[in-house]
Amino acid sequence: MNVTITTGVSFSSASSFSVRSTDQPSMPGMDGWSVLRTLKDDAELKDTPVVMVTFINDNGLASALGAADYVTKPVRWEQLRQVMERLREAEGHVLIVDDNAETRSQLRTVLERDGWSITEAVNGRDALDKLATQRPKAVLLDLEMPVMDGFAFLHVFREQPGCAEIPVIVITARDLTRQDRKNLQGVNRVLTKGEMQLRKLSKELLQATKHGPTEDL
Structure with a gap:
């Protein structure tokens, strides 16, 4: 059966997938970037992670267009397996707590490409209000925020x-003191x-x- 990329897009619209891969270079009807x-x-499909399989080694372009990742040809199947496994496992709701809109946007973009669903909060009080409607699978937390800080x-x-x-990952520009580290036990x-x-x-x-070990602060 010969399937064009246009047919593939139509099939995708009528089907349910957790991850898609698309071939890029020239293909009948529509190329991979299109x-x-x-x-x-x-x-309905914009939040589905897409992996590009391409001769072109240009992660910047793939990322700019919204691809979750890319694999170059000739395909190393172990690399592709690892990429697909990472995307398959990335299922769950993440609460991002940060007063910086640009930081929240960057985090959301990266994580949604990998299959996570996202809720944003602008400070600790806002985050507690969001908890009333949905419990996250994990929290990404800034420390220095108005109204209620991360601590x-x-x-x-x-x-x-x-x-x-619930796992908490702290993302901060703060130079942590010994007392800070004690408060973050x-x-x-903790990511800088x-x-x-x-x-x-x-x-x-x-x-x-996956209940990985808590970082020794």
């Missing part, structure tokens, strides 16, 4: 029913803004949600 744009413009939020959060074991990881590699963040979340 498929990616079409999928990301579709309201105060963490203290109250851990006392909420069902929240004691029980968080799973500026040094954090966004593409590794999903891996950190997967480890944390």
